[in-house]
Amino acid sequence: MAIFGNLRNHPHWLETAYQLVEKIFRIADPLIRRIGYKRVDRWMHLPEKLSKGMLFDCQMCGQCTLHFTGMTCPMTCPKNLRNGPCGGVRSDKTCEVDPEMICIWVEAYERSTKMKVYGNEIHLIQPPLNQRFAGKSAFINELCCGDNSAPPAWKPTKGTEILL
Amino acid sequence: MKENRSGSTLEGLLKSGQVAVTAEVSPPDSANPEDLLKAARELAIVSDALNLTDAAGANCHMSSIGACALLAHEGYEVVMQMTCRDRNRIALQGDLLGASAIGIKNVLCLTGDDVTIGDQPETKRVFDFDSIQLLHTAKTMRDESVFLSGRQISASPKLFLGAAVNPFVEPIDFRPLRLAKKIEAGADFIQTQYCFDIKRFQDYMETVRRLGLHEKCYILVGVGPLRSELAAEFLRTKIPGVVIPDALVNRMRKTPKKKQREEGKRICVEIIQKVLEIKGVAGIHMMAYRQEDIVGEIIEEADLLPRPDKEMIQ
Numbered sequence: 323m324a325i326f327g328n329l330r331n332h333p334h335w336l337e338t339a340y341q342l343v344e345k346i347f348r349i350a351d352p353l354i355r356r357i358g359y360k361r362v363d364r365w366m367h368l369p370e371k372l373s374k375g376m377l378f379d380c381q382m383c384g385q386c387t388l389h390f391t392g393m394t395c396p397m398t399c400p401k402n403l404r405n406g407p408c409g410g411v412r413s414d415k416t417c418e419v420d421p422e423m424i425c426i427w428v429e430a431y432e433r434s435t436k437m438k439v440y441g442n443e444i445h446l447i448q449p450p451l452n453q454r455f456a457g458k459s460a461f462i463n464e465l466c467c468g469d470n471s472a473p474p475a476w477k478p479t480k481g482t483e484i485l486l
Numbered sequence: 487m488k489e490n491r492s493g494s495t496l497e498g499l500l501k502s503g504q505v506a507v508t509a510e511v512s513p514p515d516s517a518n519p520e521d522l523l524k525a526a527r528e529l530a531i532v533s534d535a536l537n538l539t540d541a542a543g544a545n546c547h548m549s550s551i552g553a554c555a556l557l558a559h560e561g562y563e564v565v566m567q568m569t570c571r572d573r574n575r576i577a578l579q580g581d582l583l584g585a586s587a588i589g590i591k592n593v594l595c596l597t598g599d600d601v602t603i604g605d606q607p608e609t610k611r612v613f614d615f616d617s618i619q620l621l622h623t624a625k626t627m628r629d630e631s632v633f634l635s636g637r638q639i640s641a642s643p644k645l646f647l648g649a650a651v652n653p654f655v656e657p658i659d660f661r662p663l664r665l666a667k668k669i670e671a672g673a674d675f676i677q678t679q680y681c682f683d684i685k686r687f688q689d690y691m692e693t694v695r696r697l698g699l700h701e702k703c704y705i706l707v708g709v710g711p712l713r714s715e716l717a718a719e720f721l722r723t724k725i726p727g728v729v730i731p732d733a734l735v736n737r738m739r740k741t742p743k744k745k746q747r748e749e750g751k752r753i754c755v756e757i758i759q760k761v762l763e764i765k766g767v768a769g770i771h772m773m774a775y776r777q778e779d780i781v782g783e784i785i786e787e788a789d790l791l792p793r794p795d796k797e798m799i800q
């Protein structure tokens with residue numbers, strides 16, 4: 323397991339890998355569509371769960387925000403916060419709810435500052451989770467229904483890339 | 487900042503450029519309205535709006551919306567606190583409409599303390615939204631007159647939207663950027679966590695000003711008196727997110743027990759005076775749990791009395 327812990331501290335490698343996998347899926351999209359998203363989702367489920375589970379402690383929310391959040395899974399935050407840390411972080415950087423774990427947003431922010439591709443995306447506002455996607459492959463969800471994942475009246479915001 | 491969209495007195499006051507004072511009221515463990523009104527009456531004289539907490543610390547009390555309705559009915563200006571811990575998006579959107587219909591004009595959108603710190607830790611937590619998503623939903627309902635589903639609302643909820651920030655905890659560098667996110671999501675005003683660390687707050691505000699954020703929202707700084715050295719220790723070790731510098735705790739420790747309450751009050755007045763000197767601060771937010779009786783004295787000693795006449799504010 324140490325190797326995975328180690329990898330997490332190299333978010334730049336992870337984001338590159340993520341970028342690559344996403345590209346492959348996009349290229350394969352026409353083929354996947356022909357086979358049927360539902361069917362491919364069934365094949366993808368286990369491999370995705372296992373790989374992302376080991377690497378990110380992925381909770382299979384079905385709407386991957388990893389690259390927005392420093393390649394750190396926000397669903398491991400006990401409050402499932404997707405837009406940044408709550409106000410309860412302890413002075414030793416541990417979580418308000420679970421003093422045994424470092425607040426995932428402390429890690430997410432630190433890591434995103436080391437990411438060259440997606441580093442600034444932590445400043446984008448994430449829409450509420452679409453609970454119908456939970457438990458399914460995030461890559462397939464993105465291909466089949468990515469544009470319709472947010473509530474209809476939710477307007478994407480431009481993000482706060484005013485940065486320092 | 488644009489015209490008064492909510493008809494809220496708090497909004498009018500802040501827009502006029504005067505220092506605002508809000509005060510926190512904890513709804514009672516009682517179904518008797520008089521218990522709430524008693525607590526509200528004195529605080530209302532020395533403040534411009536009363537915040538009603540929403541099961542603060544994940545402990546059950548009279549609901550925020552119920553308490554706000556009672557007080558709004560009596561003519562008080564209230565800020566309804568609303569957390570994402572106990573309600574899903576259907577309930578939250580419904581409550582925003584209900585609140586506005588009752589006459590509540592200010593809503594503070596919060597994530598909420600976790601259930602594990604309350605007296606019923608076995609509770610199922612909801613967190614269908616986070617505070618930013620709640621803010622943006624309220625803004626969408628107000629400005630676009632639709633629910634998140636896109637369904638039309640015939641009369642939109644006219645609300646002055648607030649958010650909370652905690653400049654004092656990690657990740658420190660991210661905190662001003664999180665404020666930017668909240669403003670973009672829809673925050674018109676901000677109430678901060680307890681400010682005991684002036685230095686850290688000054689640094690925070692410097693970044694806030696550099697980003698121009700103080701011109702996009704009104705920032706009210708959270709303050710409150712320490713009752714004793716023990717209370718200070720309790721606050722900083724047991725209440726998530728409260729930071730009290732050692733120097734302050736030592737100052738309390740060196741004070742004889744009997745005089746500690748007086749000293750805590752003095753510290754609070756000093757903090758108020760110091761934060762009001764910081765550019766970009768629009769007012770203070772008093773949180774004096776179980777010390778409501780001295781709030782009036784503190785505000786008076788900080789030279790913030792009398793409060794402006796509400797009738798005169800548009």
Ligand code: SF4
Nearest residue numbers: 399407408417418425
């Ligand atoms: S402290 Fe961090 S990990 Fe814990 S609930 Fe708050 S944001 Fe989530």
